[in-house]
Amino acid sequence: MSKNLYVGNLSWSTTEDEVRDAFGSYGEVVSVKLIEDRETGRPRGFGFVEMDDAGAREAIANLDGKDFGGRNIKVNExxxxxxxPRW
Known part of the structure; x- marks a missing residue:
């Protein structure tokens, strides 16, 4: 069973590989998706990491509020x- 984690307050220069490496220290990372602005293609400073259940709990406990790329990131389920509604 895997969990999807929200990762916020990321530096715009953060790459998916950097996030994968950091979270990979705590368990198996299934996927990483950093969100970009639809119109400009610029990073929006947040993303999602899908990883195994036990690893997700470890990652939240160890990474939430910690410095990552010069910013204190937010990590939660x-x-x-x-x-x-669509207008």
């Missing part, structure tokens, strides 16, 4: 995306 991702919430399901809410449906927004």
């Amino acid at each position: 991702a919430k399901a995306r809410e449906e927004r």
Whole structure:
């Protein structure tokens, strides 16, 4: 069973490989997706990491609030995306 983690307050220069390496220290990383602005293609400073359940708990405990690339990142379990009405 895997968990999806939200990772926020990332530096815009952070790469998916850097995130994969950091989280890989705590368990098996299934995927990493850093979110980019649709119009400009610039990083938005957050992303998602999917990893094994035990590793996800370890990563939250060890990385939340810690310095990563010069910024204190936020790491927690991702919430399901809410449906927004289409106008």
